[in-house]
Amino acid sequence: MSRVTRDQRRPWTFYVLAGVFILYVAALYGPMICIYILSFQDIRGGLVFPMKGTSLHWFVDLFTQARTGDVKGSFDRSIRLALAVTLITVVASFLAGLGFRRGFRGDGIVFYLMIGSLVAPGLVLGIGVGLACTFLGLEAAWYSSALGAQLSWTLPFGVLVMFAVMSRFDGRWEEAARDLGATPAQTIRLVVVPVLAPGLVAVGLFGFTLSYDEFARSLQTAGSLNTLPLEIWSMTLNVTSPSLYALGTVTTLISFLIIGLSLGSIVLIQRRRAAGGGH
Amino acid sequence: MTRRGNLAGWLYVSPLVLVLVPFFVLPILVVLAASFMETDGFGGIIPTVTLANYAGVLTSKLTLDLYLATIKFTILTWAFSGIIGFWVAYFLVFHIRNPLIAIGLFLVCTVPFWTSNIIRMISWIPLLGKEGLVNSTLIGAGVVDQPLEFLLFSDFAVVVAYVHQLTIFMIVPIFNALARIDKRIVEAALDAGASRFDVLRLIVLPMAKNGIALGSIFVVSIVMGDFFVVKVMSGGGSASVVGAFYEDISVLQYPPAAASAIVLTLVLTLVVALILRSVDIRREITR
Numbered sequence: 001m002s003r004v005t006r007d008q009r010r011p012w013t014f015y016v017l018a019g020v021f022i023l024y025v026a027a028l029y030g031p032m033i034c035i036y037i038l039s040f041q042d043i044r045g046g047l048v049f050p051m052k053g054t055s056l057h058w059f060v061d062l063f064t065q066a067r068t069g070d071v072k073g074s075f076d077r078s079i080r081l082a083l084a085v086t087l088i089t090v091v092a093s094f095l096a097g098l099g100f101r102r103g104f105r106g107d108g109i110v111f112y113l114m115i116g117s118l119v120a121p122g123l124v125l126g127i128g129v130g131l132a133c134t135f136l137g138l139e140a141a142w143y144s145s146a147l148g149a150q151l152s153w154t155l156p157f158g159v160l161v162m163f164a165v166m167s168r169f170d171g172r173w174e175e176a177a178r179d180l181g182a183t184p185a186q187t188i189r190l191v192v193v194p195v196l197a198p199g200l201v202a203v204g205l206f207g208f209t210l211s212y213d214e215f216a217r218s219l220q221t222a223g224s225l226n227t228l229p230l231e232i233w234s235m236t237l238n239v240t241s242p243s244l245y246a247l248g249t250v251t252t253l254i255s256f257l258i259i260g261l262s263l264g265s266i267v268l269i270q271r272r273r274a275a276g277g278g279h
Numbered sequence: 280m281t282r283r284g285n286l287a288g289w290l291y292v293s294p295l296v297l298v299l300v301p302f303f304v305l306p307i308l309v310v311l312a313a314s315f316m317e318t319d320g321f322g323g324i325i326p327t328v329t330l331a332n333y334a335g336v337l338t339s340k341l342t343l344d345l346y347l348a349t350i351k352f353t354i355l356t357w358a359f360s361g362i363i364g365f366w367v368a369y370f371l372v373f374h375i376r377n378p379l380i381a382i383g384l385f386l387v388c389t390v391p392f393w394t395s396n397i398i399r400m401i402s403w404i405p406l407l408g409k410e411g412l413v414n415s416t417l418i419g420a421g422v423v424d425q426p427l428e429f430l431l432f433s434d435f436a437v438v439v440a441y442v443h444q445l446t447i448f449m450i451v452p453i454f455n456a457l458a459r460i461d462k463r464i465v466e467a468a469l470d471a472g473a474s475r476f477d478v479l480r481l482i483v484l485p486m487a488k489n490g491i492a493l494g495s496i497f498v499v500s501i502v503m504g505d506f507f508v509v510k511v512m513s514g515g516g517s518a519s520v521v522g523a524f525y526e527d528i529s530v531l532q533y534p535p536a537a538a539s540a541i542v543l544t545l546v547l548t549l550v551v552a553l554i555l556r557s558v559d560i561r562r563e564i565t566r
Contacts, residue, residue, distance in 0.1 A: 010374075011475065013374075013475070014374045017366055017369065017370040017374055018370065018374070020363070020366050020367065020370065021366075021367055021370050021371075021384070024363060024367055024388075024446070025387060025388070027443065028388065028391055028443070029391070030406070031399070031402035031403050031405075031406050031443070032391065032394075032398070032399060032402045034402060034405045034406060034412065035398070035401070035402040035404075035405060038405055047404055047405060047408070048404075048405045048408050048410045048411050048412075049405060049411070049412055049415070088294075088298075091294065092294035092295050092298065093295075095291045095292070095293075095294055095295075096291060096292045096294070096295040098291045099287075099288045099289070099290070099291025099292040099295075100291075100292070100565065102284065102287065102288050102291070103288065104284065104285045104287070104288025104289055104292075105285045105288075106285075106289070107288065107292075108561070110292050110295065110296060110299075111561055113296075113299050113303065113304070114295065114299065115560065116303065117299055117302075117303040118500075119496060119497075119500035119504075119547065119551055120303065120307070120500075120504070120544065120547075121500075121503070121504025121505075121521055121540070121543060121544070121547070122504060123504070123506065123521050123524075123525060123540075124306075124307075124310060124504070124521075124540040124543070124544060125302070125303065125306045125307070126306075127306070127310060127528060127533070127536065127537070127540060128305070128306020128307055128308075128309045128310040129302060129305075129306045131306075131309045131310065131313055131324075131533065131537075132301075132305055132306055132309045135309065148298060148301060148302040149302055151298045151302060152298060152299065152302040152303045155295055155298055155299075159295065160564060163564050163565050164455075167565070205393065206393075209393035209394070212395075213394065213395040213396060213397075215396070215397060215507065216504075216505070216506075216507075220528070229395065229397060232395065232397050232398065233397060233507065236397060236401055236511055237511075244401065247398075248395070248398040248401070248402065251394075251395055251398060252394050252395065252398060255393055255394040255395065256390075256394070258393070259390055259393050263386070
């Protein structure tokens with residue numbers, strides 16, 4: 001085989017693997033698309049195809065019927081919780097990323113604590129947090145114990161993303177700032193944060209979506225009021241109408257909105273940089 | 280490293296530590312403590328020291344069955360997500376020539392990770408159900424004349440749901456590992472007469488090893504620590520380790536559940552430690 005043909009013609013494996021890839025993506029999105037479609041049935045609708053009519057009946061049902069639970073309230077709580085988790089995750093992951101990069105005595109312990117928190121079964125941690133609240137005489141609630149339990153999951157992810165982001169960060173930019181007389185605080189504010197901005201948006205994306213969909217760690221820690229995934233969970237066990245699918249459509253729309261905003265702003269920041277001739 | 284430098288480092292990670300201590304270390308210790316206590320039968324816990332909970336967990340035949348079932352799901356999920364994840368990552372790195380398109384396709388694989396797992400799981404119902412799309416297609420095409428019952432509410436459905444959710448945990452680290460391979464090494468090997476299979480065996484697989492190990496840690500720990508996929512997708516036909524102690528919790532039997540949770544945590548730690556022997560995870564992640 002000559003070099004020319006090797007470089008220009010696609011080997012047969014390309015077509016096989018392209019097939020595998022297409023099948024994978026179809027299996028990834030296909031089922032989700034099915035439930036979005038089925039959520040738009042009319043009142044006769046069931047859980048499987050064929051589609052029976054088209055209407056927004058199940059969306060109205062979702063927000064007005066008592067038997068589907070407190071969907072509106074849990075939406076509200078989940079979004080507030082996710083915003084709080086996002087904010088804390090971005091700040092704490094950024095600082096931890098800086099700390100790990102400097103290195104310090106005992107950083108290995110913190111690193112393995114973080115990995116432990118990532119791989120520990122969520123329900124076990126949830127039970128522990130719930131029991132700790134009982135022992136200490138504190139009331140579990142979505143804005144306190146569930147917030148902390150979710151952070152034990154989103155923060156390790158956030159720091160892992162920071163590692164990936166920082167491995168591309170050039171330390172000479174900081175040195176240059178220092179040589180020009182910037183204080184450490186100024187260096188972080190005027191050099192490090194702007195350079196890492198796209199990465200910080202990515203950390204925020206992980207923080208929001210992982211909190212917004214978090215289930216196992218919230219189950220024993222959210223107290224008497226449900227977050228949205230807990231509401232979806234109880235609907236999965238009790239509700240056998242397309243309103244379950246309607247909820248799936250609505251919650252996925254919100255996730256897609258957040259993903260779109262995050263990826264969009266990352267692209268925007270990069271494009272601005274390219275236009276401005278870099279930093 | 281100076282003492283001041285150490286202090287500054289700890290200051291930077293202090294918010295992280297302030298979350299990990301009360302919400303990871305403390306809960307594990309509380310569960311450990313509760314596992315040695317007694318239940319009063321009404322949801323209360325009597326603070327004594329007893330090994331009865333462990334004796335109960337370790338001598339029950341049910342425990343062995345639960346672990347066998349959970350290990351079966353773990354191995355099947357790990358194998359399928361690993362094989363699919365490797366070839367998807369390989370395709371994106373070595374067959375897509377335009378890096379922008381490769382990143383775009385990579386994102387297409389990642390987007391569902393940022394949406395609800397529960398919704399993605401139940402979205403298999405309209406496809407795999409008795410009157411679902413797969414069965415009606417098969418019957419319509421004349422392949423089968425009875426709907427296939429094993430598709431939904433079965434072990435098959437559990438594995439499908441896990442692989443659907445977790446393959447991304449294989450794709451990302453393997454993609455990262457493969458993307459670091461210098462393409463010139465591959466070129467050189469081909470020029471020196473290696474076949475593409477040799478390249479795969481002698482260059483790509485060794486380089487992918489760390490990515491596979493990292494992905495395995497995620498997949499194994501998530502499947503072993505999970506219960507809701509088994510509960511919903513098996514239709515109650517299968518049980519899992521976590522599912523069993525979740526049942527204990529719902530009837531407020533905390534100490535036996537705690538003992539079972541500690542045993543699971545130890546097993547999981549052992550498995551992860553075994554995987555870690557083959558990869559320096561810290562170097563892999565931070566470089």
